[in-house]
Amino acid sequence: MIVLIGPMGSGKTTVGGLLAARLGTSVRDTDHDVEATAGRAISEIFVDEGEEVFRALERAAVAEALATHDGVLALGGGAVLDPDTRALLAGHDVVFLRVGLSDAVKRVGLGTSRPLLLGNVRGRIKALLDERTPIYESVATLAVETDGREPDDVADEIVAALGARA
Ligand SMILES: Nc1ncnc2c1ncn2[C@@H]1O[C@H](COP(=O)(O)OP(=O)(O)O)[C@@H](O)[C@H]1O
Ligand SMILES: O=C(O)C1=C[C@@H](OP(=O)(O)O)[C@@H](O)[C@H](O)C1
Numbered sequence: 001m002i003v004l005i006g007p008m009g010s011g012k013t014t015v016g017g018l019l020a021a022r023l024g025t026s027v028r029d030t031d032h033d034v035e036a037t038a039g040r041a042i043s044e045i046f047v048d049e050g051e052e053v054f055r056a057l058e059r060a061a062v063a064e065a066l067a068t069h070d071g072v073l074a075l076g077g078g079a080v081l082d083p084d085t086r087a088l089l090a091g092h093d094v095v096f097l098r099v100g101l102s103d104a105v106k107r108v109g110l111g112t113s114r115p116l117l118l119g120n121v122r123g124r125i126k127a128l129l130d131e132r133t134p135i136y137e138s139v140a141t142l143a144v145e146t147d148g149r150e151p152d153d154v155a156d157e158i159v160a161a162l163g164a165r166a
């Protein structure tokens with residue numbers, strides 16, 4: 001299993017699909033799994049039930065995917081905040097997609113699908129990068145820079161670094 005971690009806008013979902021295609025395997029995205037289980041969008045879960053409920057659904061989705069999926073797994077940006085999730089990642093290839101503030105802001109834009117960014121996208125991303133970068137570093141077995149690069153280049157670099165193992 002290759003697990004992709006990193007901030008919102010680092011390209012986990014996008015690169016996950018490209019990487020799986022290169023490796024002839026499939027991709028799973030825990031945000032999609034949570035939405036399928038809950039039957040509604042992440043933004044709605046945050047509004048209706050709050051972040052804690054989302055995190056519990058996310059923890060269960062990651063555990064289920066790690067136990068059953070074989071391929072590429074894209075996590076949500078906050079999944080590694082959970083200590084149980086971090087413990088479950090041990091032994092997997094965990095790729096940290098790095099992104100700086102400016103590229104992250106450009107990529108996530110003004111969409112409403114990421115509730116943690118509402119109000120002040122740049123300020124919220126800066127705070128999340130400051131808080132979470134040490135956690136991403138501590139969990140990753142490989143880190144790849146994405147600033148100024150196309151998702152295809154990022155996927156190529158991961159394949160070159162890890163070989164064909166998924
Ligand atoms: N390396 C990249 N360069 C430019 N845009 C990118 C790159 N990676 C992703 N994107 C774009 O940024 C947005 C967020 O990407 P996404 O894969 O959803 O990130 P994440 O899952 O990490 O939040 C999408 O519109 C995607 O097309
Ligand atoms: O960083 C976060 O806490 C979040 C990231 C999102 O996923 P992406 O990183 O795929 O955008 C999604 O799980 C949710 O909006 C919360």
Ligand SMILES: [Mg+2]
Nearest residue numbers: 012013031076
């Ligand atoms: Mg994503």
